[in-house]
Amino acid sequence: MSERRDVRVPDLGEVDDVTVIEVLVSPGDTVSAEDGLVTLESDKASMDVPSPVAGEIVEVRLAVGDSVATGDVVAVLEVEETIEEQGSEGDGRAEPPAGGARAAAPEAEEAVGDATAGEGGDAAEGSAEGGDEAAQAEERAPAGDKPGAAAESAWDVVVLGSGPGGYTAAFRAADLGLRVALVERYPTLGGVCLNVGCIPSKALLHAARVIEDAASFAENGIDFGEPEVDLDRLRKWKESVVDRLTGGLSSMARQRSVDVVRGEGRFVSGQRLEVDGVEGARTLDFRHCIVAAGSRVVRLPGVPWDDERVLDSTGALELRDVPASLLVVGGGIIGLELATVYAALGSRITVVELLDGLLPGCDRDLVRPLAKRLVDRFGVEIHLSTKVSGVVAGAEGLEATFEGVAAPDPRRFDRILVAVGRRPNGDRIGAESAGLAVDERGFLAVDRQQRTNVPHILAIGDITGQPMLAHRASHQGKVAAEVSAGEPSSFDARVIPSVAYTDPEVAWVGLTETDAERNGAAYRKASFPWAASARSLSMGRSEGLTKLLFEPKTNRLLGGGIVGPNAGDLISEVALAIEMDCEAGDIALTVHPHPTLSESVAFAAEVYEGTVTDLYRPTRARSRDGGDRGGG
């Protein structure tokens, strides 16, 4: 027997103005329970409306561009009775897709008999290099509670933490056919990166760039006048970017049948994680666990953290107001990016850095143009080799005192932003119950397969060490998922690019001159100044620089650095060239489009080759033995 059933738009909560942006099915299609039928988008998020049961689509009632409300019919399904019975379990699993309900989504009970349970993990491991090792490790790991009658059936993979490492691992594992649970303590997926890191900071940096580009063009004949900043709208826009991305992750988790379990997870044994959620505790037994619990802000002692005028990066990204004066403690990437935002919005910025240079780890010739522009253009005051020795909260402001050879006198600030680094969360996951080795800083050591000392527990992202960057986390996440599925993957990236999205941007990858000199590594440098770049000049900018470091005997590219607008995008070519073992000639002879900033990479290689014509260099004879070069 079959019957026809209407599928309706579920409760959309407070959200209105919801539009259909994609129709995922057509009449005649067969769908399973949980398959998406249409994708809706509000100003807060995008979401799929899943089919509650399996069946055949008879009619689709919505089209792209339609506005919808709770209860509207999305499609009509023909449902077989037997299929319907299975479908009711699907109903129970579905997370309400309503935007308004997202934050408080009652979580899915995943105890649906799952065809994949028992597959994938052990069976797949048989073909993996580390399969036996993992099986032994399960025996070796602290026994704790063995999966018992009270526990849910074991997951192939439980991922702890939903940042760029965790969600990537969960999605890849699901795509490989594994049964996956993704544990996250916060209401939205995406971790630090999407919620309080990369994405909101880049949205605000884009706003800063718009302000600065407009202002700097006044001297070239187009004067927009003073910008009027509506902080509420700017904040809302930034939040909409974040919501759209984090909402997209929830949709993709649903599309892949990844069960999102909300709550704080802790190991209780080598096979079990306990999750303390808003709806009570749950235990998740796993064959593999991927720890992606990330890192947290380091809080400088001696600073009155209970005063709301003291900010960490998360507080600064909230953009509550634009203080007249802001002290930024820490001249690393995060401190300087946020200094750029607030300077563009009108704050008077003072930066203090404990070390003797900004952006530690980056070559000084790349930092110099940034430091100069921060001072000359944005009026930023920079104090290097300076320590904040104390901060006292007063009625009129925060009184800061400093130590160091060039330390400024004590001074009052409206706000203080502390951006002195991040600390891994290895000390907060009950690692000892699983027998996991955590070092004194909170890191978990991993091998190239992302396995910890307990081989069926893998770890990825910030919790595994430096550099703490989203793209490292997500690449490691794929490896961990593939290893969990029994594939012979390993994380063998030669290089990981670093980018400061400041104005100008600074990006570097592979060998730096600083490292080469410290380690006595042989290299030869070739630089191309952007003052000779047609594209850079036509953008009204000339301070940039592209430099490449080559191995003198083989002419192979070892590293590179770029400072200038869009350096963060340009550095990918350098990274690829290193991964591909390119020689200078490979880069120089690759035809780059003109006029582009990307030409500067080819021109730097031409400088090394002695073939550059866009600069005048007294070149010596072109040589293939690496001994005689015109580079410099």
Ligand SMILES: Cc1cc2nc3c(=O)[nH]c(=O)nc-3n(C[C@H](O)[C@H](O)[C@H](O)COP(=O)(O)OP(=O)(O)OC[C@H]3O[C@@H](n4cnc5c(N)ncnc54)[C@H](O)[C@@H]3O)c2cc1C
């Ligand atoms: C202001 C700022 C700007 C940044 N900009 C960039 C950038 O432009 N580019 C870049 O590459 N990197 C940037 N980063 C760094 C980047 O955000 C991190 O490297 C990245 O987020 C690390 O990813 P992850 O998956 O390791 O962990 P995280 O993103 O830290 O995610 C970990 C997740 O695990 C959850 N979690 C932790 N413990 C538990 C638990 N016990 N139970 C349940 N859930 C738990 C957390 O709530 C969190 O959601 C920035 C960071 C900041 C702070």
